[in-house]
Amino acid sequence: MEEIKKRVRKFRDDREWSQFHTPENLAKAISIEAGELLEHFLWNNNYDKEAVGEELADVMVYCLHMADSLGVNIEDIIEKKMDKNEKKYPVEKARGTSKKYTEL
Numbered sequence: 001m002e003e004i005k006k007r008v009r010k011f012r013d014d015r016e017w018s019q020f021h022t023p024e025n026l027a028k029a030i031s032i033e034a035g036e037l038l039e040h041f042l043w044n045n046n047y048d049k050e051a052v053g054e055e056l057a058d059v060m061v062y063c064l065h066m067a068d069s070l071g072v073n074i075e076d077i078i079e080k081k082m083d084k085n086e087k088k089y090p091v092e093k094a095r096g097t098s099k100k101y102t103e104l
Contacts, residue, residue, distance in 0.1 A: 004064075005064060008061055008064050008065070009064075009068065012065065021065050021068070021069050022069065023066065023069050023070060026062055026065050026066040026069055027066065029062045029065075030059060030062045030063060030066065033055060033058040033059045033062055034059050036055050036058070037052065037055035037056055037058075037059060040052050040055065088101040089101055089104070090104075
């Protein structure tokens, strides 16, 4: 993962794009790319795996940029969120159901 992060940052830095990577702009970019990902599933579930993978990569790259912009460690924020999720969705209540934690 560290090599991927370095490559993504180098790509950005070589082009001097950090100046455009404000949290607001990155949030917009993540949303736009997520919409493009979702578009592949519009009307049916017949999708091109390669094209979907490219859109997913775009979302993830912008998420890496957002973490940099905010000065947060991706692993730390994911660990913290997983701790919260494990409390909200205990296995004995959440297994096999898609109910929201407020309904468990």
